[in-house]
Amino acid sequence: MQVNHIHDFHLNHEDAFLNLQMELKSQIQLTKSITADSLKTCAGVDLAYWEEDGESVGVCSIVVLDVNGRNIIEKVHSVGKINVPYVPGFLAFRELPLIIEAAKKLAAEPDVFLFDGNGYLHHNHMGIATHASFFLNKPTIGIAKTYLRIKQTDFEMPDDRVGAYTDIVIDGEVYGRALRTRQGVKPVFLSCGNFIDLESSYQIAMSLVNQESRLPIPVRLADLETHALRKYYQENKKFAE
DNA sequence: GCGACAG
């Protein structure tokens, strides 16, 4: 059932999706337009899923945080049916519709968006963080919890010290970093989304980690929020379409 | 047939 669905997806959309990725890839700008110092507000983006009446439903949460005060400035979310299956390398096509819908509701204009997933660390340098930047028109950063192996290149485990990292170099190019955000905890995989450079992404990500998670606070809060929202919608059994 | 596989 699910397998056939994914097969149909491949037949009908993968070529078109690849073409779009290559088109956008040529517009990536890893320039230093923002640094940890100039950062005022940042947003975390994440999604959660569940089944309702035999269909996949998802909820996207965007949490905007005041970096200095560590306070939540704004929270928005979107809910809707999910039609695109998850296919490694094409996560953005599955999650972007709800992300864009939620972003439209934002009153604040975050200086940077942090994503649960890769950015430049991707087969075509077009992970969800990078892809989303073209719709948000803001700097983005990718933070993945597990490693996406590209061209059979494994990552080198960083030292077990907070802030320690190893660059992920593929064919002589730095795609991202295996980053130890907390001691004694598995590393996360950091990469530029767009409109930002890796060093700034690193500084910003590290400045947003506390004792509660290996993930930067904005992403962690968005993650918690999606779970709370899912619980709410499942209990009330209906969401606005 | 087997392994890979962001979320």
Add this chain to the structure above:
DNA sequence: ATCTTGTCGC
């Protein structure tokens, strides 16, 4: 991502 109990540690 999601399905799930207990369990180790700050």
